[in-house]
Amino acid sequence: MLERQLQQFKTRLGTYALLLLACTSAPHLAQAANPADPNKVIRQAFEAADDGFDMVKTQNHYSGWVSEAIFEPLLSYDYLASPAKLIPKTAEAMPEVTENGRVFTFKIKPGIYFAADEAFKGKKHELTAEDYIYTFKRVMDPVNRSPHTSFIDGKILGMADAIAKAKKTGKFDYDAPIPGLRAVDRYTLRIELNATDYNFLYIVAYGAFGAVSREVIDAYGQQTGLHPVGTGPYMIEKYVPRSKIILVANPEYRGTTWDFQSTGSAWDEQIVKDMKGKKLPQVGRVEISIIEEEQSRWLAFQDGQIDVDKMPQIAAPTVLDGDKLKPSFVSQNIRMNRVPDAGTTFTVFNMRDPVVGGYTNDKIALRRAIAMSYSHADEITQMRLGQAIKDEMMIPVGVVGYDPKYRSSIPHDINLANKLLDHFGYKRGADGYRTMPDGSPLVIKKTTEAKAEFKVQSEIWKKGLDQLGIRVEFVVGNFADNMKAATLCKIGMWNTAWNADFPDGENFMQLLYGPKAEQGNLACYQSAAYDALYKKAVSLPLGEERNKLYAQMNRQMEADTPWLMNSTRIRSWLVRPWVKGFKKHPILHADWEYIDVDKH
Known part of the structure; x- marks a missing residue:
């Protein structure tokens, strides 16, 4: 039973978009074991675009979502267990x-075989x-500038010498x-570390370490993100960047x-009843x-297209009565799986920016x-329509290291913010707007997206900044392009x-680790104090001592303010009645492997 259980799981994460793609199949694939029914279709919508599917080069959330269904790490996670529990994926056992x-x-x-592809020249x-x-080597190849290098940087015996030689x-x-x-x-794969790493098995389960084939990478080079070839349950049939992604069952799976x-839980009990065996x-x-656009996506769901x-x-006022579905949705047999994200939102300040950096x-x-000018209360009520909780620290609820007693040292306080600016020489002109201490104009540029919720957020930002006498220009782009620019430290301020x-918590704290600048550290933050705390924390086993260091890193972040936690x-995940097994x-994220669709 365990051997078959090992194979059911899929991993990651995180972020990227380009051209057109189609995967072809070879005649021998008809002999393979994938039990998927081509007549069972799941239709879903992403609220932002991917950035291609080469996970070594991207941390785009939507790229990672799709890639989980294509590439397989050695380990993954139990679909129902809480808290999250590691299990084997392509490995026979832990x-x-x-x-x-x-x-x-x-x-x-x-x-276990890779999906058929021309790169294999007709061979399996x-x-x-x-x-x-x-x-693993490809993640660490300096030419790839992978945002995931810090996950294993300095950890694998002998890797540092290989990287130095490559440079x-x-x-x-x-x-x-x-x-x-x-x-x-x-x-049999043997991995030896330079020192004990108590999170290493989590790293092995991370999507960037889903197996790729050298033949495929050599064949497609810079276009690899358009030609993902893995051992997972799905492969791409059609890819229209920023518009459509169609996955079909990988016959080799x-x-x-x-x-x-x-x-x-009652939800889990129903899933087991619907799916077991x-x-x-x-x-x-x-x-x-x-x-x-949220309104368009909501209309598509209401119209039965999703x-x-x-x-x-x-849609919260229309759908919810408190934290439950309104009767009009219950009568349609729509179900709701309501959970807080194991994640956070935050505002990034580019520490290299000539205005807000330094x-x-x-x-x-x-x-x-x-x-301090930003109102979290307004964000929750006006932008999130009550569907959020204020973040106090970098580590969110449900992740190891989260401290429910921790409170941010950055309040929403317009008066104190004005006094701070006055003290450091940001003087108001006759028009009420401030200048830099050297007398030059003070104008900040805030990057955002065109979605309605971000328009509301821009209004919240402007209201606060107007009270400080700070001019702000909003630069509207799309998520994929903004992520690329932020990674290269070319955005002044951005919410992500x-x-x-x-x-x-290491997964969140590493986002401000200095060596990750231009490789995932979107603030391009460099702090010897923060980096020293990070290195010490990851050398310790999970527990109270490590969590205390996480709290100190939060305080260091607040002191320098490369981020504002949001x-x-x-x-609230809405599920049509014919979808079975969803949680x-x-x-x-790619749960398509674990669910079913009734004929409807």
Whole structure:
């Protein structure tokens, strides 16, 4: 039972968009085991665009969502367990851990094959230990500038030397052995770390470490993001960037059996009743539309064009009576899975920006004053329509390290913000607007998106900044482009979000780690004090001592103010009655593998 259970799970996360794509199949695929029914279709909508599907190069949430269904890490998560529980994915079992947690030995299940692709020249490609070695090396190749390097940077024995050589020669030697990454045999992978890392198994389960094939990467090069080829249950049939993504069952996928244990909730009990013992995946086709405007997405759901959707915030007064569905929706047999995100939203200040960036006291004062002008209460009532809770710290509810007693040191206080600006020489002119201390104009640029909710947020920002006498210009773009620009430290201010890739606070604290500038640290924040706390924290086992360091890192962040914490969104997932087995997982997003569709 366990062997079949191991194979059912899918992982990640995070973010990217380009051109057109179609995957082709080969004749031998008809012999494979994927039990999916091509007549079972799930229709879903994304509220923002992906950025392609090369997970080494992107942390776009929507790219990660799709990629989870295509690429498979060694480990994944139990679909129902709470708190989140690691389980094997392509590994036969959880790894053997030796030498005080420094050495991990994984046994890979034989007979797992990549989806057919022209890059394999008509041959079947079986997943082996070498594929994972190549995948880990590719994340660390300096030319890829992967936003995920910090997950394993400095951790794998001998990797630092390979990176240093690559930087010197301009080329990573993928054929050179690395002591900490070794294929003991075709199906056995041995990973040796420089020191104990108590989150390493979470990292192994992260989507960026889903196996890729060297043949595919060599064949497609810079276009790899348009040609994702993995061992997972789905592959891309059609890709129209920023418009449409269609996934179909990967005929090479081995198939699994649904066998998860209920947590005891009524929701879980119904899922077990509907799904236990079914061959997976059941769904043969996933149709994803990119609909950025909330009203349009809500109309599509109401019109029956979408089977599962995150209730748009604008629909809350229409749909909800408190935290329950109104009778008009209950009568349609629509069900609601209501959960807070295992994530947070925040405002990023680019520390390299000539206006809001910098580390001198006057620049810190400017950021602090701007942050104090923002009304979280208005965000929750006006922008989120009550579907959120204020974030006090970088780590959200439900993630290890969250402290319910922690309170931010940055209040919403217009009077104090004005005094701070006065003290540091940001003088008001005759028109009431302030100048920089040197007398030059003070104008901040705030990047945003065109969605209705962000228009409301811009109004909240402007109201507060007007009271400070600070001019603001709003630069409207789309999420994928804004993410690219922010990654390159080319955006002054931007509101964004982060959902947990694994259930420990390190996943959030690493977003301000100095070496990740231009590789995921969107603030391009550099703080020796913060980095020292981060390094010390990750060297400790999970527990109170580590959590205290997380709190200190939060205080250091507040002192320098590269971020302003905003809110955690409460998600109400609406599910049509013919969709069976749906439950929003805190870490996994691509749940299509685990659900079913009744004929309707």
